[in-house]
Amino acid sequence: MQTRLLKQTLAVLAIAATLFGSTANAGPEASQTVYAEPEQGQKAVFGLPFATLPGPSTWLMGQSYGNTVGAYYRRVDWYGAGQGIHFGIDLSAKCGTPVVAIGDGTVALVDALYHGSLPHNLSILHPNGYISFYGHLLETPNLRPGQPIRKGDVIAKTGDPDLTCTSRPHLHLEIRDRSHARAYNPIVLIDADWDALLLTGAFGRGFQRDLDNPRKWQTPYDQPEIQFGGPLINEFTHTYPQDWR
Numbered sequence: 385m386q387t388r389l390l391k392q393t394l395a396v397l398a399i400a401a402t403l404f405g406s407t408a409n410a411g412p413e414a415s416q417t418v419y420a421e422p423e424q425g426q427k428a429v430f431g432l433p434f435a436t437l438p439g440p441s442t443w444l445m446g447q448s449y450g451n452t453v454g455a456y457y458r459r460v461d462w463y464g465a466g467q468g469i470h471f472g473i474d475l476s477a478k479c480g481t482p483v484v485a486i487g488d489g490t491v492a493l494v495d496a497l498y499h500g501s502l503p504h505n506l507s508i509l510h511p512n513g514y515i516s517f518y519g520h521l522l523e524t525p526n527l528r529p530g531q532p533i534r535k536g537d538v539i540a541k542t543g544d545p546d547l548t549c550t551s552r553p554h555l556h557l558e559i560r561d562r563s564h565a566r567a568y569n570p571i572v573l574i575d576a577d578w579d580a581l582l583l584t585g586a587f588g589r590g591f592q593r594d595l596d597n598p599r600k601w602q603t604p605y606d607q608p609e610i611q612f613g614g615p616l617i618n619e620f621t622h623t624y625p626q627d628w629r
Contacts, residue, residue, distance in 0.1 A: 428575040429512060430486040431535060433475065433557055438581060443481060445581045446474035446554050448591075449569050450607025451618050453625060456592035459618055465500070468616040469607070471567040472501075472517070472558035479522050479549035483540040486516050486557075486574065491531040495524050499564060501556045503547060506540055508533055509562055514573070517564075519556035520545045568609045578604060595622040 436442045447454060451469045459468030489510040499505060501519020506527065508516045522543035533539065544553040559568045571578050582604055591607075594600050601607055608617065 427572060429514075430510075430516070430559070430570075430574045431484075432574060432576050433483050433486050433516075433518065433555060434477070435482065435484050435536065435538075443475050443477035443555075444584050446476040448582065448604050448607075449473050449571055450604065451592050451601045453590045453592050456618055456623075457627060459616060464616070465612055466567060467610040467612075467614045468618045469610060471610050471612075472519070472556050473570050474554045474556055476552075476554045477542045479541070479543055479553045481542040481555075482538045483518055483521070483542060483555055485533045485535055485537045485539050487512075487514075487535045489516070489533050491527045491529050491533060492562075493529065494527055501558075502545060503543060504540075507560075507564075508539070513562055514568070515560045515562050515564065517558040517560055519558070520554060522549075564612070566609055566611050569605070569607045571604045571607075590625075592618065592620070593624045594618070594620040595624055596620070 434443050438444055447470055449470060449472060455463050455468070455470035463469060463471065485508055487508075487510045489508040492507040492509040492515060493499070494506055495504055496507065497505065499507070499517065499519075501517070504521035504524050505517065505519045506521065506525045507518075510516065518540055520543050522541040525540045527533075527539060542553060542555045543549070544551060545556075546552060557570060559570045559573050560566060561568075591602050593602065610617070
């Protein structure tokens, strides 16, 4: 019993050291990594999470980050924890599609299901202070906290939140700060031809309009960062499209 408790304690300490940049009792490789805080206004520091080109037989844009029409109508029950907006991007791909790391870093958490995006998820901490979060994975990634990762390494496989692989298989990708308290717009942090990628999409392409401030949050590039657990930011008095229900 004491041995099991000791192992659990050591595992928790290892995760904490990874998340908050501690190098105490770490090996030489870990001590060389300095984890900064995310730089405000930093642009296009990451790559895409797939090694293949987009297309009908590989992967396509599903839902953008931000105040999408789809997220607006589920702002309380699905996205209430993220202030009412879709706090990641969804990339549609069949189950089993290899997912690659969007940047160099260290594995932070594996299957931390309290962060959502079931059935499986993965967090990677990057030296620039961001965490990339990969959700709706097919299976538990074969990785361990503290393991170094290089940009482009295969880290997981896409799955389906409905556990069917036929209803809506996709990768849910977020970029957070290292405390998992905030989420940032991945579209301005990932180097990609977003104007072309956003021409197609399975769902949630448009953005909900606040008719009292109709130009607010109307492009993929100006969507707000959010604080998890904060109040809703899209409770509009006058809005369009109307709720068809």
